[in-house]
Amino acid sequence: MIPHFTIHDVLQSTNFSPREQLSLEIKPFFEWFKEAVEPFENRYVKLVIVAEGIDKQPEWVEFIKAHKEWEVQVHCWEHKVMKWMEEEDLYNEIH
Secondary structure (H helix, E strand, O other), X not given: OOOOEEEEEEOOOOOOOHHHHHHHHHOOHHHHHHHHHHHHOOOOEEEEEEHHHOOOOHXXXXXXXXXXXXXXXXXXXXXXXXXXXXXXXXXXXXX
């Protein structure tokens, strides 16, 4: 079995956690992403994307498309942090 690297929440563009917001003060997520995948440039990588960011971040899309060995899966439409949601909103979200 060949080990692989999976990156979750690629293209997330809303609902950032406090730690994510802090990391954005240092550099954009796209720069973090390129740094993280650099050791895996020519290897199989699974990207689990947040679909809402596809049209908002064309530079990511082009970068990803250039890596034919990568697998792309859609994780969700938008990223939500359930612990910050009201009970009624949580209920409505799952029904």
